[in-house]
Every structure is written in structure tokens, then in C-alpha cells.
Amino acid sequence: MAATEADFRTRLQDWLPKLVLAPSFAVTLLFVYGFILFTVVLSFTGSKMLPKFDWVGFENYGKLFALPAWSTAIANIAIFATLYIVICTLIGLMLAIFLDQKIRGEGMLRPIYLYPMALSFIVTGTAWKWFLDPGIGLQRIMQQWGWESFTFTWIKDGDMAIYTIVIAAVWQTSGFVMAMFLAGLRGIDNEILKAAQIDGASNWQLYRRIVIPLLRPAFLSAFVILSHLAIKSYDLVIALTGGGPGRATEMPATFMYSYTFTRNQMGIGASSAVIMLMTIAAIMVPYLYAELKEKKA
Amino acid sequence: MSVATQDTAVSTGRATRVLIYLILLLFALFYLLPLYVMGVNSLKPLEEITGGNMMALPGQWTLDPWRQAWSTAQIGVEPTGLKPYFLNSILMVVPAVAISTIVGALNGYVLTKWRFRGDTWVFGLMLFSCFIPFQIVLIPMAVVLGKLGLAGSVPGLILVHVVYGIGFTTLYFRNYYASFPTELIRAAQIDGAGFFRIFWRILLPVSGPIAVVSVIWQFTNIWNDFLFGVSFGGTSQPMTVALNNLVQSSTGVKEYNVHFAGAILAALPTLVVYIVAGRYFVRGLMAGSVKG
């Protein structure tokens, strides 16, 4: 007897999954990769207020890196990202290790540390904007409480304003980093810790030599998430300083927006977006690739 | 994260423990501070802020700032309060969350239980879209929304949020369904159930927890979004954009108390979700760091 052809229902069933996935995939291809391509193309054109397709080569990129505002943005993102990632990691790790010491009230503390993550950056920005305002906020509070000479004018100070963004951003996300490290700590096999103690390791040695090295994946995840958040940071800057005072807290994200939509320099805006994408891709692609490969195996 | 506390093998001295508690409490105060500042100052008259101490409790308690923020404050040029924008946000969030979650569930189902050659690539491409800086899509999106006649409308925002949300929802459901035994799908196939029937009868009934995670994550993200709102909101701006307009408005006296009340109003829905279902929120965050 000859092999029968697959019956209709079986063939339909073979196709259904792909049919179901297809719209999402098509949308992703168009709205993500198509759009990326579009923006990349725009970055090589002389588009001003509206997209047009007059090829200008790398001119926009040349202009971009000659612009003082872009240099400020780059310097700012470097300062911001470094401090933000380092401080969040340190605070998160410290809180996680402390919380892991059989702390009474852990159930109370954990949600307190984490709730800022549920807020919009606009809300966070508003709260910190007024709290750090010298006229009504921290400076005045301290002076009224008797510390007459206390001054805190960072948010109005072009050199220091970037650090207020670090404060607010750390406030918002360090609790989340804590949660990541805590999950990592709880995932470590207790028997390893017991073995290390029997080997005579002090608490300090235990953490430095055994626990923290075992938290490597958590460090990696934290770094990836934080750097990604840092580069995308737009809302917080807008709400907290509006990019000011002057242009002191300009970041690539705010730069891109203002050049594209308010200054009608779409070509330059597009080229700055491309630079942002390439930076994030340099961090995310290897990470995602490793994650997916691991999953597959 | 594992919520259950397990014994740490580490033991600490008394003095160390006191220090640890002290530091933990100090940080708790740090995290609560802005909430406190917003809370108390939204309940006092403006003079008490400009003339008094921000940390002090209200001398004269009042709900006026809340009332103003909700219904009369000047947003942009209109004295509408935040109310219409709150509604815009709701109208945008509900369909966007529903659609992206359903689509994510189906995608996750296909990507784990109906694997095909290249499925990891498809997923990888979708996943990467979660992490792009959205600045890269702003310009073409504005063009496309304009062409579709959706610029400045709630449906336009829904479309945007669905498109850039399905990466995450797919990730959630994929990771969740991956641990669901494939043998069950095979058993159902032998039993004669087809693609949708298996999804509907076998997978969906056990998808509760991950659906909650996905809904909460999407809700929080979309509600809190500012960039898309300010870029494509037009006349249908969401709450975050309105709040920013309120706070940044350069005309007239700065009504700090109204700003704080408005900020809390904007934060309230996500805060409530966090308080009610914090466990799921944390799970979503952790899964968002890809480790599923």
C-alpha cells in the first residue's frame, strides 16, 4: 500500500501555528526593523522638518559630533550611566545582603524598597524636582531646622544638576536591583555556605570569595537592565530638569527629541537615534544571544 | 524572586545586627521620603509650602489641591484639570493591555509547543524589539500614524503600545509555557484536540499567574509611558504628559500642592496595582531581565 498523503486537517494544523505567529512577526519586522531602517536612511538625508530623501552621506554624523549640545549629551550620559549603574549596584547588593540576614520585618521592607519602580519617571521627577528646589525643598528644610549655613543648590547649578538626576534615578531603581540580587542570594545552595563556614571562612570572606562570585549572573542582568534604562532615560530628565539649567543636563534622548521635533533638524535627530541604538545593541545583542542559546541547550 | 525566606547559614554578631537594622531602616526612610513629601504637601494650602517647612505636617488640612488637580488646574491652555487625561490614559491602557496580553499568550504558545525551524530567531527578533531605544522609531512612527489617520488619537497610542509591548508579553508567556510539559500537548493531540482547542482547554486554564504578571507589567509600562504619549498624544494626551505640562507650566504662581496632588493622582493606579499584586509585579520585573 502506498503511503497516504497527510490529510487536510493535519496539514491545516501544521500551518496554524505559523499563521498565528505571523501577524506579530510581520508587525515586528515592519514597526521595529523597518522603522530602524527608515531612521538609518533618514540619518543620511538632509531632512529638516519632514522626511525627504536627498542623500547627504555622513554629513549629519559630522555635524552631530561637532555640536556642543551633543558633546554635552555624551558627557552627561557617561557621567550619569556610570554613577547610576555603580551606585544602584552597590546599594542593591548591600540591601540584598543585609535583608538576607534573617531580618525581622523583611516582608515590610522589601515592598518599601521596591515601590518606586511602579511609579512613572514623571512622578518621580516631579517629587524630586520640588524636594531638591532650594527655595522650598531640602535646603530650606535644613535651614529652618537650624542648620543655617546648609546649602544645596545642585538642581540650579549647571555643573551639578546631572547629579540630581542620578539621585532620583537611583531612588527609583535601586530597590529593583536589590530584588534581583536577593533572588540570586536565595538561589545559592545553602550547603555551599555551610561548607565554606566549616572551612573556616569569616562572614566577610564568605561573601567576597563565595557569594559575590556566585552572583555573577545577577550582576550581569543588573548591568544590562540598568545600562539600557540609562540610555533610554528621557522622561526623568524632562520632568526633573527639563534638560537644564540651560542645556546642562542634555542627554542623547532629549537631544534627539528636541533636534527632531522642535528644532526641525530631522536628519541630525535621526543620526543621534542611530548612535543610541548602536550603543544599546552593543550591550543587548550579545546578552540576548547568550540567553537564547543557553535556553536552547 | 523567591518570596519564601530560607535560612541563611550566615550568623552575625549583635552589634553588626544593630548596624544592619539601622541601615535598612535608613534606606526605608529614603525610599519613603518623596511619597511623604508628596502626601503631606498635597494636603496643605500653598502658603504653608512657600512660607513653611516641606517636612511639616499640614497646619490646616485641605483637599482643595486635589480638587484643583483633578478638575480645574490649567493644563496647557485649558483649565480642565487632569480628569480628561486620566480618562485618556484609561481608554488607552485597557485595550492595549488586553490585546498585547492575548497576542503574547498565543505567541508564547506557538513558540514553545509548536516549534519550527528558526523559531528562536523569530523570538530573538521580537525580544530585541523590547530593548531598542524608542527614539529610533519615533520619526517613522509619526509618519505612519499620520498616514493611517491615527496621529494624536487614542487608537494610535493603543497601536503603538501593542506593537512595542508584544515582545515582552511573548517573552513572559514563552518562558512560562516552556516549563509546561509538552507531553500534555501530545496527549491532547492524541485525544484529538486541535491547535486552538489545546490552547483554550489545556493551556489557558493554567495561565492565570503569568497572565496576571503580563497584565500588570503592561499596565504599569503603558500607564507610565511618557515618550510615546508626548510624541503621538496630540489631543488625546495621557496622564503623564498632562502632569508634566502642569508641573512645567511657566505661567502664573507655582502651585506646588496641586503639582503634588496631581503627581499622586498619576501614580495612584500603578501604586494600587503594586500594593494589591506586588508579588506579580516583582515577578514581571525579574522576568523582564530575561531570566525566566
Next chain:
Amino acid sequence: MGFLDIRNVTKSYGQVEVLHRVDIAVEEGEFLVLVGPSGCGKSTLLNMIAGLEGISAGEIAIKGRVVNGVHPSKRNIAMVFQSYALYPNMTVGQNMTFGLEMHGVPKPDRDRALAEVAKLLQIDHLLDRKPGQLSGGQRQRVAMGRALVRNPDVFLFDEPLSNLDAKLRVDMRTEIKKLHQKLRTTIVYVTHDQIEAMTLSTRIAVMNKGFVQQLGSPKEIYDTPANVFVATFMGSPAMNIVPATVVMENGTAHAALTDAEGQVQRLRFSQDLRAWEGKPILLGIRPEAITDPEGADRKSGNIQSLRNRVTVTEPAGADTFVTMTVSGRDAIARMRADANVAAGQVFDFAVNMEKAVAFDPETEQRIA
């Protein structure tokens, strides 16, 4: 033509062929066990019979109908999975009748079939529970019940006992055997456990690396393994395989091997191995064929004596396992529990050469 025909079936993923031209005809009412180490292709073959994996070449026919490309639900088969694969959101009753429901069987008929099978398996009292509330053994019964309700042509079992603890596994094994004896259904059963294979089957296919190494009754497989792999895979402890040379003495073939001290000893073959004179072979002897002289099989016509030093003794309750060195390799003897041997002692072992087999050391195929 059999009831279930597997004809020259091959499975490949891209360039990699994982199953090579498997050819088995299963008769109606037969209990075929596919046994082999993990990765040998046994589960792949089962999934191909079920229709869960495609067939790269060859064909599978059930009751004379070729089922290549036919949807699993239309092959009239039922499958019991390793993890039982009970739908967690449905009650036991719903689990068992889901397949009938999908096939459009009316409710009264479903209930009747359910009641019948539930009674047979003694799970009537569990029908309203969820799988999560059941013990391992109960889940196992429900999984079988789900298969039985369908009244299929062929039952497929995919390592159904491997998730149970040792005691329960033995009980369920007996249970399955009873069920088969009672219902006389056709079963294809996959396992990596050679004892399950021996006890349950009417026929065994021993598989390795995508090839069927030997197909035969449990007795054939055990007594006359086709090659070294089958010999060592089936039976526990495994068959002793030691290098030896065939020498002729008084016109009969002997296996010449060395003892622990390096002295050459000779054991007379029952088989005719003249053709191998002077050549090296691999001698295979099951542990139970090496005993103390009192424990030797009296019906055997060929008990040979082997004097050797005892390396280790391992009392295991019913038996005592004694390890010695033969031709440089460890060999194990299975003795009565009360056999009087101790480590270090030189002992006269009785070797039942009627049960011995010989393999070609090059091809590892059995030659006698």
C-alpha cells in the same frame, strides 16, 4: 503482515539519521517492549507510531492501513506518557473522557465507558478529583484509564513507570501485566529498564544508536544475545565478558583464559567452535552461571571448574556477589547467600558452560 507494521522506518533530522531502517511486525495482542539506553531512538520510534513525529522514510501501518501523515488522533492509538500528562485543570473523569469528547462521542456513551474503565482500574472513587490531589500510583492508573477508555487498536507506553518509587514500580508492573493478560490488547512499551522489558514483554526489541540490535522473546534475548551490547545491557549484574582464546583438547573446543595469578585455565565449550581454533574470542558468562560447586545447576551437562582468587564479596541478601579477576577483567559470580567465601581466598568456582556464549572480538557479534 502484522497488526502493527513498522517497515524500514528511518528518522533523520537534517543530515543526522537517528533511526536506521527499523523493521518490526507486531502481532495482535502482542506486548512489544522497546528497550535501550537513553538516546537509542526508542522514544522517537514510539512517537512516530503515535504520529507525534514525522517519518523520514519507510512506513508504519496499523491494521493494514498506512498511517504516515495521518493525524495522531486518527490512528486509533492511545498513549501513556512518562509524566502521565494529565491535564491539571480537569478532574480525573474529565481527563479520561477528553479524548472521547474530542471525537464527538455523546455524553451517555462517554459516561458508560468511563464507569467501566474506572471500575476495572479501581479508581471510581477518584473521578471528581484533580490530578494534583492524587498520589503517583493513582496518577499512573488514571493515565492508563485515559488510554483504555478510548478502546484503541494499539496502546503506546512511554516509560510509564520511571517516575514511581521502586516499590510502587514493581506493583504497577504486575498490574500492567495483569491488565494485558486480561484484555489481550496490542501494546508497544518503551523503557530503559531491562527488568521491566524482561517481565512484561512477549517480545523485546533491544535498541542502541538508532539500530534494533536484536528482536526476540525475552528468553532468546537473555540466553542468546545477538551481540556484546545486548549481552551486557540485558541482565543485572551484566553478563561477564572476558577475552579468551579457543584451544582444542581431546577434539573439543576449550576457552583458554587466565586467572588472577596469570595461570592459564581451560573451560570446555558445549558449542562447536572448531572453526575458531587458535583465535581470540570474547567469552560471555552470566553471573548466575558461575557458582560454588554445591550451587551449580544439576541439570547442566557441562559444569567446569575454575580455580581463582576472590577479590571482593558483596552480600545482597538473597545472593552474594563475588568478584574475581579473569583475563585481566573483573568477573562477577552470583552465589547463594550462605556460600562460604571470603575476600582473598582461593576458591573453586563452578562454571555452567552450557550457558556460556562466545563473541567475535572484532564485530562483537555472537558466534556460538
